[in-house]
Amino acid sequence: MSDWIAIGALAVVGIGIPLGMMGVSALLRPSVPEQGKRTIYESGEVPTGSAHIRFNIQYYMVALLFLVFDIETVLLFPWVVIYRPALNAGVPMARLLLPMLAFVGILTVGLVWAWRNGAVEWMSSPRAMRRKTERNQP
Amino acid sequence: MVDAFAYVPAIVALPFVSFLVALAFGKYLPKGGAFGGIAATAGSFLLSLWVLATVAAGGQHVETLYTWVSTDGIAGGIGPQEIELTFGVLIDPLSALMLVIVTLIAMLVHVFSLGYMNDEGEPDLPRYYAGLGLFTASMLGFVVADNLLMAFMFFELVGLCSYLLIGFHFREPGPPSAAKKAFLVTRFGDYFFLVGVVAVFATFGTASFAGSESFPVLAEHALAGEFDAWTPFGLEAGTWFTAVGLLVLGGAIGKSAQFPLHTWLPDAMEGPTPVSALIHAATMVAAGVYLVARMYGFYVLTPTTMAIIAFVGGFTALFAATMGLVKDELKQVLAYSTISQYGYMMLALGAGGYVAAVFHLMTHAFFKALLFLGAGAVIIAMHHEENMWEMGGLKEKLPVTYWTFLAGSLALAGIFPFAGFWSKDEILYEALVHGLNEPLLLGAWAMGLLAVPVTAFYTFRMVFLTFHGEPRTDVARDPHPVRWNVKGPLTVLGVLAVVAGTVNMVPVQKVLGIEGIDLLHLWLDGHYGGFSELTSHHYAELGPYSSGYIAGGEVPTVLIGAGVSLALALGGLGLAWKLYNVAEPAEHTAALGGVKTVLYNNYYQDELQVRLAGVTAGVASAADTFDQGVIDGVVNGVSSVSLVSGDRIRRVQTGVVTHYAALLTLGVTGLILVLGVLGGWFL
């Protein structure tokens, strides 16, 4: 159980310190509520509009493509771990590389398809286009 | 020499081809494909006659045509041993006789339909003739089936066809619901049948009707301890066979419209009248009785089943007959009489009178087809009016119809020497001699006997109201004439209704001692040809009954039995004569209750009549109430309970996905908790 005492102590300290600091400062500080303190900090600018805005869908597409590579890395990881020991054990190089290459190849097909179908073309959103044309008109 | 048995599949195939032709090209053919149907059924009829002759010359035939599933060589295959599911044909005296009956009636119905459907300008004739063709083909397939599974499949097809034909006039409100009811009620029975088929396979590993490896023979051996049949829960073989027999009987009761599954049949009158004739005389309703006769070797092994068959049959015979008393419509009366007559056949089968049942099946096929076609002719003449109170006096206008209808009615009522007398008398005789040692059977006999005068009464009430007296409406005064295609079939059947009884004049033989005039007995006993395990004396040996006689011997018993039933039938006829064979039958009856100042004797008679009428009407209407209220109530109740609970169940599906997540969680949690407690996981 001694392990648990250490973990418990760590937890107590970890929770205690921030609580303590907040408590102490609450006791010491003067309380002057003011509207300006409640506004969102926007580098000194007066904030306009809502924080909830719609992002262009392109961000989402890029994030999704990122995910492809993300998954690729995660799934290659076990392969990397086993690569060296297997090589030392005398497994032929081709046999080791082939599964990985097949895997990356499949991913590449998907990526190329997405690319070709316009997933990474940074098209302006209709809204941005409208704003642009509005601005250009006198 | 050309072998008739090689053409047995063609008997089934010909009507099927006419079905296909009518379906595909009926629109382009004259008369909507009627001639194709007539030609096909005539061809089948001729082939059947040839088969009959071949059997008479000492032939019999069983052949497997096609094996569609064989579990040969699979480990853990279905059943106690290897099973083959096959199609095949079995021709023995019974099926050969039935083939002739079915094809004859089907042919006549096709001809009659020319008059009933074509001449009346009905629409959708190709559909009608296609249905008739398929119906006939299914029934013929059922008749020649050499195993229970094949029989079941054609049995189902027969049910399907009846659905299509009863609902022929689907644009009116009545027929579709009648068709649905017929289909559902018979299917209810069929599900028992299906389970029974499975059970037969499970028990014997085969479902063939004939041969040393057939299931009736195996059952016989199993009861003798020579064959080890599989039974569930370690039941006794006899008990289990009773259960299996009752399951299969479920199908027969549904199709043959026996109590309590008879309710579909009166409604089925919504179909075109020739279809009613076909259904009642030769095909669908006959299928149930034929099924029991076909596997009779199995039923005779289990006394309980026999007793139940007999009792259900006797009860149905009486019950349906009383309901026939109060019907106003021509076809309704005939419908109840059909139920009643099939009750007689069941009674005969249950009483060990195998030959008597087949005999009555045959004579009934002739005279009931005759009556229905006669009713059809009347309906044509009356411009599709079916209420008997609107008729009257048709005797002079429709002589052919009248005389043939009268012959059929006499046969139905069991009046000497018409066909129905001989067969009904033999049934009652068998029930009596076997029933003297079996109280239950005696009860069934008593009900059958009581039904005799009732039958005669309602039959002749029908005849008198329709044909005698003065015409009660303008239509009845000037009926529509009927043509050769109506008269022809009526004449053929009329002759048969008169003479068909002569094939089996057992009472004459017994009383006068003339040997060899009980042709049907000899026929079904394999005297000419057939399988030894499918003969009537083999059944009699297996059967549970012994014969007893009254008044000191066989001959007096025969005479007394025949005399009593004839007297009762004549009594019923006479009562009908008294009440309805007058110019204005309705007024006459009404006057009886109101007149106070009449002579003592008359008063006494009338009082009795009114009271009798009141009592029987009460019984009849009570039976009718039971019929409509309880049986239909149960059927409707079950379906509405299903629908209501279905509605409750679907309300769970709220469309809100988080509810689904919650229910899913609840379900899995519930499973974990229940199984955890059961499996002791949390200890």
Add this chain to the structure above:
Amino acid sequence: MSVQQPSTVEPLAALPAQTGAAPLPEWTALGPVLALVAAGLLLLLWDTVFPNRRTNTELSVIAAVGSLAALALSGWYLAAGTGRPATGGAITLFAEAITIDGLALFFTAIVASVTTLVVVASRDYLTDHETPGEFYSLVVLAAAGMALLASASSLATIFVALEMVSLPSYALVAYLKENRGSVEAGLKYFLVGAVSSAIFVFGISLVYAATGSLLLSDVAAAFGDLGDLAGVAGVGVVMMIAGFAFKTASVPVHFWAPEVYEGAPAPVSAFLSSASKAAGFAVAFRVFTEAFHLGGEVTAVGIDWALVFAVLAVVTMTLGNFAAAVQTEVKRMLAYSSIGHAGYALIGLAAISAGGSHNGAVMGASMAHLFVYGFMNTGAFLFIAMVERWGVGRTFEDYAGLGTVAPMASVAMTVFMFSLAGLPPFGGFFSKYFLFAGAVFNGFWWLAAVGALNSVLSLYYYSRVVKAIWIEDPTDALAAVDSRPTALYGAVIVAAVATVVVLPGFGPVIETAEAAATALFG
């Protein structure tokens, strides 16, 4: 992640070419899966090369060729006896993560045939659609996942394959992006699917915690003696049942099914309710027989799982049939009927008794039922696809008189309905008959009885469709029936023919299925 073990493999007698000169290498046993994967990638490549093609005929042909190749391969292997005990037993690949045996090949054949029908029919359903390329590749890749699911014999491969099926399915259901029904269905499918796959993988983790292995054979060995961890393993098994129930649309995870089948594009509904369901059953059959001792003498973690499945089967079929009886829309009725049929198929897991002599027969009958169901249900949904394409309407009333304007397809639909109801002349009767008979022989009378009663009820709502099509009078809406989509028609007719041809051809089907199932219990 499977680096192939340096093979110390037995002689490859089990592969088809044994009769020929040189046996095929062992990896070719995965041929059907590989054919589907290759077709999927080829579809993507085709779409890459011609991204703006307006016609989808080529795509449809590629997909159909791929799935037909998979069907042919699996059929060939089945005929040659690959993976049967008689020819050297099941072939295992990738350190036993994949097993090719009769079961795998049988279900691969089901999936491949359904996929073929669906991709052919989609040619007309998706005509004038903007981006059909992704539709076809998703269908074919999902089919590859299903085939893999049928062959997976490690919990890891099972989960991966399950997700390979699920993820494309979510996208396929929501494929009609402008259609609110399709989107709603996609959302519901996704949310319920995500939750149940999380439950499923948690179940796997608990089984792993109790046994220390993900391979089914090792799990089976460890289940013999679990000690204190029996409870953990038991909860894990129940959670895995939830995962299977999701794939097969059985109680208690059936809630998604009505909405999804109703809202999804009809070919997708056909695909999910036939192929996806079959694949779910394939893996459930394998996992419970190979890992959890279903039908064995040892009862894993103190529970007779067959009884659990029996209860689920009864509830599933009753619920599905009762709810189907009160529907007003044909597609939703079929959706509920699909739940009902999941209940029938569950009998294959339920009517199993320890050491029962007919275990193989029951499970084989269930497999055969799924086979027949693959054709009749796909056909029925494709008929609905055709009606949707005509724009006739969705309710029973809208179907009135269709028989007058589209007789061929209506005959086919009649065949499907009667076969689904289990009427004798059609394939559905035989499979149901064998299923109930097997249950009876294994001592599960009551299960067969409930099944039979449900079949009676089902006849009611199936015949409503037939009645509407043939008997009721046509309405004006039928004016919309203006075209004869060839491919869709063809697929419907082929499915109908298959449903009928199963009648004489039922022998080989049931024999193959029973042999495959018996091998599992062997």
Add this chain to the structure above:
Amino acid sequence: MVAPEYYLLLAAAVFCIGLFGVLTRREALYFLMSVELMLNAANINFVAFSAYYGDLTGQVFSLFVIALAAAEVAIGIGIILVLYRNFGVTDVTVPRGMRW
């Protein structure tokens, strides 16, 4: 060495928190996050018992689960996107056009 029961408890706790989120959140994204919690509860088990049994399969499988979870989220967000386009909300209880 921490006893394995505690891992089971921790995993169960995380799983239940995720499940709670699934049952109470109506916002689609929260729903997704809750599902992620449930998946990761499984990962805790895999990793912990992988170490306990000295068997690498569990750890590798947890990587697979993570990857699949990522793929699931990708699909999920796509569906939520079309949900927003069609219904104008991301509340999962709003679409209920089909029921009963």
